[in-house]
Amino acid sequence: MPINRLLEDTNLTPERRHVLQLAFDHTLRKLGLVDRNDPICDLVARKVIQIGATNTTNAVAIAEIAVKQLGGETARS
Numbered sequence: 001m002p003i004n005r006l007l008e009d010t011n012l013t014p015e016r017r018h019v020l021q022l023a024f025d026h027t028l029r030k031l032g033l034v035d036r037n038d039p040i041c042d043l044v045a046r047k048v049i050q051i052g053a054t055n056t057t058n059a060v061a062i063a064e065i066a067v068k069q070l071g072g073e074t075a076r077s
Helices: 002-007 014-031 039-052 059-070
Strands: none
Touching: 002 014, 002 039, 014 039, 014 059, 039 059
16 A cells, blocks of 8 residues: 555554545545556555645545545546
């Protein structure tokens, strides 16, 4: 998982890491990305972490912002 590797050296709480992991997973689903080894997943993880650095604490909201900023469809489930 790209996001776990990126979160290893952060000072985030376990709860915050969990929210970012959920947001990452949700973003990948909305973008239709399945292969976690795809280099685009690293970009998605970095975007989720960037958005998570703001005061946004809801995983779904983080995912929606990430999808929008990455230019993906927000209507997919």
